[in-house]
Amino acid sequence: MTDSKKGRRTSGKRERLAAAAARVLHAQGVAPTTLADIARAADVPVGNVYYYFKTKEELVEAAIDAHAQTLRGLIAALNKLPTPEERLKALLAGWAQQRELTAQYGCPTGTLASELDKRADGPGRSIAAVMQVLLDWTEQQFAQMDRADARELAVALIAAYQGISLLTNTFRDPELMAAEIRRLERWIDSLR
Template sequence: MTNSVARAGMTKPGKRERLADAAAKVFHEQGVEKTTIADIARAADVPVGNVYYYFKTKDQLVQAAIGAHERTGQEIIAALEQVGTPAERLKALVRGWVEQRELASRFGCAAGTLATELDKRADGLDQELAGVMRAFLDWIETQFTAMGRADARELAVALLASYQGISLLANTFRDPAMMEAEGHRLERWIDSLV
């Protein structure tokens, strides 16, 4: 997912939001286990001592990162809703994913890699992130439904699975061109469904 367009023109976020966004970014780049609270404070340009005012534990920062993913997803969906037809919205979504190909080839999908990491824990945060991803999947399904597709849920799963899969492959091979090629294929696929 990309949020560059969605956040354009917004005022500077407060410390809590900056910390949540920084946590999402640093967890994506380093993983939860390797990330320290100092790493997040540095990325947010906030003194380390101030972090504890907002978040007492690293798990609270993980939860805040999930909230940042949810906020970003909502912003992306709001921006995509401004695009013409459902098929055009889906293709714009794919183009947004492709725009992030360099980042994905270095670190994978931010939400997908976090989901994989949280799945190994028993604290329920994996289910919070699943809810965020489910909302995005539901939005994709809504677009296919609006295109008149009776198999909208299957198509939504296929589209999101294609993105997750190509993110993993682009990351594994450190090859952003793989994601670009898959993006073109997905756009043609969406056109074929209209």
């Protein structure tokens, strides 16, 4: 095995572990999740996890990075749409598609942010940076709609999503999310 092949294989396992960490932490939360849980979800022998991540905290950071990468990919795809209204509605449509998962576990980023914020060791700041990217992008969309109140509208949109994610999860009712997404689409239309 050459170094370049080894590098690709190493990179693949590390990425699988990070993606698995994001999924498992979303489903189980940080405190009860073990390295073995993440290794199992990534289909990696538990002993190999320590080659890539020395501690659970490093895996939590990797999960946060996985959230950031997912968000960057989403934003890149949304930015291909021609108008800010279409981009915002496509964001809403993506949230609506995830409503079953949200009903089961809540918003992947929001629940992790809420859980990490209670810890004194600082990983909550990393997830806040991920949410800041989404907030800033949303503000840019409203600014492109010539809205002087773009920041307030962005906060309102993200807050509405986080709130409905909590209610959807609390009541295990994905239709709450679907109804709120329809309302938010009408709200975006009313801003023209």
